[in-house]
Amino acid sequence: MLQDVEKHLTRFFAEIPDLGVTTRREPSSRHGFRPDIEVRLRRGDRRAVLLIEVKPSAELRIVHDWVDRLAQLPEAPDAHYPILCAPYISVKAAEVLKSHRVGYIDLSGNCWLDLGFLFVERSGQPNRFKVPKEQRNLFAARASRIVRTMLEHPGKDWTLQELAQTSGVSVGLVHRVAKALEERLFAERRWGRFTLQDPGGLLDAWRSFYVEQRIRWRRYYWAMVQDVRTGMHEIASYARELEVRYVFTGPAAASLLVPHLMVSAIHCYVDALKPVLLDSLKADPVPSGGNLWFSVIQREDIFLGSHQIEDLYVVSDIQMYLDLSALGGRGEEAAQTLRERRLQF
Known part of the structure; x- marks a missing residue:
């Protein structure tokens, strides 16, 4: 996912004239905040450092938790800006971030940056990562078998056939669930094998779904x-x-x-x-x-x-x-x- 974000950031900043850009992945912790990507911007004698944290989802709960955590950290020095990046940031999530004067960039084309010498706002772009209806519920009874199997072996690389056999479901269902997991950036496919890249985020999503269900006790x-x-x-x-x-x-x-x-x-x-x-x-x-x-x-x-x-x-x-x-x-x-x-x- 970080590689996809880096490519998007490169294209994004290349469209802004007279802007020098240097990107570094997984920099060291800064002021109690550990970004996934650090972007250094310069225009003339002006400088800014974007401390970008990448999230697989920008659901409102996640955004609120994120800004609350930022509020508890020491104030960043001048010209250092925490930025949230996700596949898609909804209008409501964007309002929360802007109300806290926190910038964001999503992979669907929306953004809000206010750096003093540089202001960029783009909105209204649809969610490019919206999961089709038939793939939306990763946690339905049979689909959840696949999620469960992967979470019980979070570091394992799978072929679709191995995952189907272990989960006791069809290869076709595994293919659909795997595609949904990739689109939501919970997992990735490399060299024909499939692995989780954000087991914690996937478990959080399942928990949110599960607590709304009514187990009849x-x-x-x-x-x-x-x-x-x-x-x-x-x-x-x-x-x-x-x-x-x-x-x-x-x-x-x-x-x-x-x-x-x-x-x-x-x-x-x-x-x-x-x-x-x-x-x-x-x-x-x-x-x-x-x-x-x-x-x-x-x-x-x-x-x-x-x-x-x-x-x-x-x-x-x-x-x-x-x-x-x-x-x-x-x-x-x-x-x-x-x-x-x-x-x-």
Whole structure:
């Protein structure tokens, strides 16, 4: 992506007369800000240094977070300008940036730069990177298998055939998803192989989509549980006996990976919620709260990547992060801890 941005910047500044330009990729950190590209401009005796940070998306949430982070950094010296660059910056995102006097350049042809000796504004250019409708939802059930597989192996190079076989989907679907990932600058293709270039951005996008979905949890109060770990083993024992497929998620599952998490409920996916299972547990349904949450899931993707810890099946780290994020509150805090310690992107 940085190579594409550099090419765009070269063409962009070449159109401005009497302007000297020097570009350097991935310069050192400056004043607490680490740009992806540094552009030095000169016209006569005037100078400016553009500290350009490249984002795969300029959604409003991302733009707000970015300007908030800038506000917490030491003020840049004169003639040094943080600039946001993305494939497309919408009118609303542009308004946010301009209201903070922060410049931007997008790869679709829009820009706003106010450097004192140089002012450039271009607007109204459509999003050249808009994903076609049939490719828009990267996180639909079958498409998300591909995203999940790549996020679980973020540094791996794939052929489309390898990715299709590992994800359990058709090569045609992999091709469409791969194209969408490339267009949104989450991934790139080189020498016939395909790899993620922004796993963190892709996970952020999936989280934003996922938290808006409504996982239907059935809540119960389980008076017999002694402690969370013992309760999980008891549920697993009954599930095996009744041939119910299960997998734990949420804070209870995360506590097996990250010690010292506060756990107030057990969350468990099952492929069938048999009355005999609830009778065996002596669990009573409650309209809210509860310390035992079940969700009946028959989609295979939820179970993909699940593994055993202490003889208990738990969801993959990616799925656990999504579920914790969707729970909100302390779940979000646990999600961030899991991401920092386990996912590390």
